[in-house]
Amino acid sequence: MKTMLALLLLAGCASKPRWEQGTVAGGATAKSYAYRDISGEYEVHREVRPQGMKLATRTSLNAPGEGAKLLEKTFAVSHYGSVKARGGRLPAARPELAQHTVWLEKKKYFSQLKLLPKEKKLEVVMQSPETKWQGRRLLAVPSGRVFCFFSQLPECLQMSGLLGEVAAGRAPRAAFHIVWDSYPYHQEHFSGLNPEVFASARLSLERVVQGRHQFTVEVAEQVIGLHFSKAGEFVRMFWTAQGLSVLPPGEAAQEAQL
Secondary structure (H helix, E strand, C coil), X not given: CHHHHXXXXXXXXXXXXXXXXXXXXXXXXXXXXXEEECCEEEEXXXXXXXXXXXXXXXXXXXXXXXXXXXXXXXXXXXXEEEEEECCXXXXXXXXXXXXXXXXXXXXXXXXXXXXXXXXXXXXXXXXXXXXXXXXXXXXXXXCCCEEEEHHHHHHHHHHCCHHHHHHCCCCCEEEEEEECCCCCCHHHHCCCCCCCCEEEEEEEEEEEECCEEEXXXXXXXXEEEEEECCCCCEEEEEEHHHXXXXXXXXXXXXXXXX
């Protein structure tokens, strides 16, 4: 009887996602998703490469169909560690580098974000057809311990330990910062956002359905939904205020048939 109970307990523990600091469920992956917003339907490809306490990602948005045209792409690198706090150390995440390219009305717009730790500044380099989006800027970095590039949001919340803290109930509404890696063009992509590169956000657990966790991220008075599998891997995203969804291709096809 004791052996059976122990086995049941082990099975229960094994079925729960293991969101440990410095790890990404599923490890290195390369996946495509169906991307839908108010302008139409597209395909987004995400490459995730965790290496030690660093995370590198490549994201590309393409027009649908054969010979899909590249519409925008983002490369981002972030670092994960800890900071001193009362009673010990707390997990931390900081952005290191992001490069974003987007084509608007057939014209190329590029920006690079690079953290300058000693100066506590974020360097922004812009190249575009418009004068207002050219040259170099230095932006102050606000205080905080977890900063997530938007294109890395699901993985950053895992590697920083926030997902595990919220799922376990240790931090019901965990505060962090989103870094818009498409800055300063993020206002062209999304509506209702402030022009700043940093945005205060909060993570909370919405519900658990058959072992699958569904989280919400509150930012700029809008809500982003992030859904994860039983194994803790990122599955889908919803951003209702933007009319945006990111779904597995098969799931998107089923929705289209309804």
